[in-house]
Amino acid sequence: xxxxxxxxxxxxxxxxxSALLIVSVAMTFLIYGLxxxxxxxSQGTAAASDELLGVMNAAGRGQPLPMAYxxxxxxxxxxxxxxxxxxxxxxxxxARNVVAVSAGDPDKLLAVSGAxxxxxxxxxxxxxxRRDKVLVGQSLAQAQGWKTGDxxxxxxxxxxxxxGSRDWRFEIAGIFEGKNASTDTHxxxxxxxxxxxxxxxxxxxxxxxxxxxxxxxxxxxLAPQIDALFANSAAPTRTMxxxxxxxxxxxQYADVKRVITLVVGVSFVTLLMIVINTMVFALRERRxxxxxxxxxxxxxxxxxxxxxxEALFVFVVGGAIGLVVAKLISLATPPALGxxxxxxxxxxxxxxxxxxxxxxxxxxxxxxxxxxxxxxxxTR
Amino acid sequence: MTISxxxxxxxxxxxxxxxxxxxSERLPIFAGLDLSIGKGEFIAVMGPSGSGxxxxxxxxxxxxxxxSGSIQIGGQRLDQMGEAARSAWRAQHMGIVFQFYxxxxxxxxxxxxxxxxxxxxxxxxxxxxxVSKVLDIVGLNGRGRQSPTKMSGGQQQRVGIARAIVADPxxxxxxxxxxxxxxxxxxxxxxxxxxxxxELGKTIIMVTHDPExxxxxxxxxxxxxxxxxxxxxxxx
Numbered sequence: 073x074x075x076x077x078x079x080x081x082x083x084x085x086x087x088x089x090s091a092l093l094i095v096s097v098a099m100t101f102l103i104y105g106l107x108x109x110x111x112x113x114s115q116g117t118a119a120a121s122d123e124l125l126g127v128m129n130a131a132g133r134g135q136p137l138p139m140a141y142x143x144x145x146x147x148x149x150x151x152x153x154x155x156x157x158x159x160x161x162x163x164x165x166x167a168r169n170v171v172a173v174s175a176g177d178p179d180k181l182l183a184v185s186g187a188x189x190x191x192x193x194x195x196x197x198x199x200x201x202r203r204d205k206v207l208v209g210q211s212l213a214q215a216q217g218w219k220t221g222d223x224x225x226x227x228x229x230x231x232x233x234x235x236g237s238r239d240w241r242f243e244i245a246g247i248f249e250g251k252n253a254s255t256d257t258h259x260x261x262x263x264x265x266x267x268x269x270x271x272x273x274x275x276x277x278x279x280x281x282x283x284x285x286x287x288x289x290x291x292x293x294l295a296p297q298i299d300a301l302f303a304n305s306a307a308p309t310r311t312m313x314x315x316x317x318x319x320x321x322x323x324q325y326a327d328v329k330r331v332i333t334l335v336v337g338v339s340f341v342t343l344l345m346i347v348i349n350t351m352v353f354a355l356r357e358r359r360x361x362x363x364x365x366x367x368x369x370x371x372x373x374x375x376x377x378x379x380x381x382e383a384l385f386v387f388v389v390g391g392a393i394g395l396v397v398a399k400l401i402s403l404a405t406p407p408a409l410g411x412x413x414x415x416x417x418x419x420x421x422x423x424x425x426x427x428x429x430x431x432x433x434x435x436x437x438x439x440x441x442x443x444x445x446x447x448x449x450x451t452r
Numbered sequence: 453m454t455i456s457x458x459x460x461x462x463x464x465x466x467x468x469x470x471x472x473x474x475x476s477e478r479l480p481i482f483a484g485l486d487l488s489i490g491k492g493e494f495i496a497v498m499g500p501s502g503s504g505x506x507x508x509x510x511x512x513x514x515x516x517x518x519x520s521g522s523i524q525i526g527g528q529r530l531d532q533m534g535e536a537a538r539s540a541w542r543a544q545h546m547g548i549v550f551q552f553y554x555x556x557x558x559x560x561x562x563x564x565x566x567x568x569x570x571x572x573x574x575x576x577x578x579x580x581x582x583v584s585k586v587l588d589i590v591g592l593n594g595r596g597r598q599s600p601t602k603m604s605g606g607q608q609q610r611v612g613i614a615r616a617i618v619a620d621p622x623x624x625x626x627x628x629x630x631x632x633x634x635x636x637x638x639x640x641x642x643x644x645x646x647x648x649x650x651e652l653g654k655t656i657i658m659v660t661h662d663p664e665x666x667x668x669x670x671x672x673x674x675x676x677x678x679x680x681x682x683x684x685x686x687x688x
Contacts (some may be wrong), residue, residue, distance in 0.1 A: 446510065
């Protein structure tokens with residue numbers, strides 16, 4: 073028997089109580105794993121790029137920018153490729169079945185976002201084969217049951233065609249899969265020229281320009297240069313990375329990260345109170361036993377370590393269960409849900425498990441350490 | 453005439469005083485107690501309840517401290533040690549046998565016996581060998597994997613004795629080791645203590661109410677109101 077084995081057996085001396093404690097810890101870290109995975113995934117922090125830049129109207133995301141900016145941005149030193157982007161949001165079939173269409177220059181899209189979206193030259197060729205051809209992200213295609221060759225009609229919420237209709241007919245030229253499971257592929261890629269020429273208003277304007285800096289050019293250095301270029305124009309720009317954009321986009325509705333931090337923080341505090349309370353009571357029942365151990369020669373620091381190890385055992389087992397279940401859920405759910413439990417989330421969770429195990433064990437451990445032997449013996 | 457090892461005081465209490473506080477009053481337990489015990493002696497301490505037997509054992513174990521006087525064991529002043537040093541001293545030199553065994557129910561018999569060895573820097577293999585050896589001495593070899601909760605009182609006390617001697621201490625303190633046992637089990641435990649004293653040279657101090665248990669000891673000290681009123685020596 074090792075000291076750790078002794079701590080493990082002590083922690084499991086009341087199997088039901090230990091099991092309930094472990095389940096509480098597992099549930100807490102399951103919640104944490106899922107929420108941290110959501111922040112890392114849906115917020116785009118895992119999949120979104122720090123290198124891709126988006127140039128938008130500084131007055132707001134709803135405001136367009138003139139297409140004429142394209143050549144000026146493209147001419148700026150350090151810009152590798154730039155594509156105009158216009159958006160079209162609408163429904164397919166059922167009015168509640170909302171889809172998003174992003175339209176760009178096919179060749180420039182390949183250069184700017186090809187690696188991230190999993191675009192290939194053959195997909196781009198298929199896209200370019202007719203003006204109403206589109207590429208559909210794998211996540212959306214799966215959700216809608218669409219396949220290459222299918223036709224679909226998007227009824228736009230705002231963007232009217234020059235004939236007054238809001239119905240935009242497309243044919244699926246291919247499915248793009250994204251770089252990895254965390255890449256957002258829940259949208260349609262169309263051609264800018266098609267949308268631009270057919271729409272009734274906003275011709276030769278863009279919602280944004282997507283650009284990729286040249287290798288060696290830092291995105292954060294290029295962004296202010298672009299904004300400076302249009303600072304005194306009628307439509308000043310605001311340039312930010314894809315990651316910054318997604319984060320800012322979500323924070324229009326709420327500071328998701330802060331809300332999640334608060335919810336998880338409250339659950340951790342509750343868990344700590346439950347575990348500390350249970351451990352303090354459990355140790356009160358074991359005061360006599362602590363007295364026996366001290367009589368056998370266990371010194372105060374060893375008693376402290378023993379109780380800390382017991383708390384750590386409960387947290388390590390429960391936390392590991394919670395993290396593994398969260399990981400399994402993230403693998404089982406569709407990428408559109410945006411749960412990404414990668415190395416960073418896992419390491420942060422492990423650090424939290426150890427920290428909270430230590431914190432939860434400290435109070436009972438100090439109490440056990442300070443218990444005088446004779447006072448412990450009087451408890452029987 | 454030669455001086456034997458038993459004639460040299462292994463344990464020496466000089467002028468030990470101890471009082472307990474009860475509300476605003478102080479209850480005297482010992483007032484200048486003197487005691488001398490030679491190495492390898494088997495001492496029984498008898499006396500009525502409240503006479504100070506348990507306090508004496510607690511002082512000798514270093515789990516309580518005297519108000520004044522000196523307590524010297526094996527040449528070391530226990531009364532001058534700090535708590536950590538007394539813990540280390542107990543782990544090194546002392547084994548304690550409790551009336552109610554005080555075994556940990558979540559551990560097997562062998563793991564209970566192994567507990568004091570966790571405090572020593574010895575390998576798992578050596579620990580297991582020593583546990584097996586002492587379980588053999590107490591007649592429980594082959595029962596190491598059994599839970600103490602499934603053992604009889606006599607067997608549990610033998611596990612308690614094995615735990616007390618596994619670290620090879622020089623001094624065994626026994627607090628009414630037969631107080632919770634039937635006569636047959638009590639006799640087996642007493643025979644074992646006698647063996648440890650005679651064959652392994654352990655110095656044993658046993659607090660007991662049982663005259664038959666005391667009869668196993670080489671010397672019986674009668675304590676009453678904190679004073680030794682009689683010192684019976686059994687001539688071998």
